[in-house]
Amino acid sequence: MEHVSTYLTPEIKLSCYEDHFFKSDVVFDHHMLIWFISGRTRIVQADGVHDFQTGDIFLIPRNQPATVLNYPKDGLPHKTVVMSLTTDILRDFYSGLGVKAGEPPVPKIRSFRQHPLLESCLASLVPYFAVKGPFPPDLAALKMREAISILRTVEPDLDSLLANFDDPHKVDLIHFMEKNYMFNLPAETFGQLTGRSLTTFKRDFKKAFNTTPQRWLTRKRLELAHYQLAEHRKKPTDVCYETGFENLSHFSYAFKKQFGYSPAQLLAPTGQAQAHPAS
Structure with missing residues (x-):
């Protein structure tokens, strides 16, 4: 079976690789918040190799090269809920907070393992993927804001990453x-x-x-x-x-x-x- 993605909105999807290995070299345009339902992923970045599997939750920063290796595991497909934290969504979230980005931290993958608040937020989306009809835009916005709010609570220094909207500058x-x-x-x-x-x-x-x-x-x-x-x-x-x-x-x-x-x-x-x- 080929890769299947089911979208609630352009920013929220259920991704499934049923029975085969998949490799991709990518640079994400947006920060990606991912919750593992089943399967295994290995992500290679400049700072090292990261392994994730069932129950793990992690945030991949934008504009960072990565090799992503997806595998099925234990007879189950590689299945994840993916939330794309776009620049427009983050600008809107931070517009009324008066938060200054400051010096951005080293852009590395943040792992939250099985954090109960993030897991509850992302797991609550799963039933909607089986429902026919459009996903209410106001509910989608609410879920995105909930996820960002939890991330800021779990790691307050993430503001300097999430509220930084600069494009890559000329580097060495x-x-x-x-x-x-x-x-x-x-x-x-x-x-x-x-x-x-x-x-x-x-x-x-x-x-x-x-x-x-x-x-x-x-x-x-x-x-x-x-x-x-x-x-x-x-x-x-x-x-x-x-x-x-x-x-x-x-x-x-x-x-x-x-x-x-x-x-x-x-x-x-x-x-x-x-x-x-x-x-």
Whole structure:
């Protein structure tokens, strides 16, 4: 069964991957509040790898690259309630509060596990997905405001994130790319996230790294993959998806072309491969 999303409003949906694994490299335009009904998700970001499953609740900040890996689990589909906290909704919420965003915190995933207030708010939406007919706009607005209010109560410092509506500004290209090279995103998206047009991004990249973005990204991803395999003995499939490759066959081909041996040979106990990348 393919992915099915049922929408109450454009900002509130029930997402279901029935019986298959799904991978996506994304940059969310809005903060995403997610409650797990069943299944498992692994999210790779610059600050590390996050695993979530049934009952977990988490907030993904906007404008942050991520690799999202969705799995069914225990015979149940990957099913979540997703609430998109758009800029328009947050502007409206904060307009009468007089809250100043201040210095934004480090944009990282916030985990709330099985917080009873957030779970009650999001679980109360589930019955409406089975009801035919439009979802009342006033009720949708009320639910969104309830969720934001709970988030602010649970973590008061979230105001500096949720009430910040700035777009990405021009940032240090070398620092940004060294932190985010493992995400399989178009050059246009890397440009937007660093505050550059595509033309300016390519020009600045050539000046900083003396090569093209694609060549540099492939080399960096393969070096990271080699490290994960050799030092942490991770499975090739996990390494493939966590280092920006689309599928295992392409990853294995590129890996062998770069190092002269396959991921499986590197992991073999008989020492069929070198311990370190070939120069």
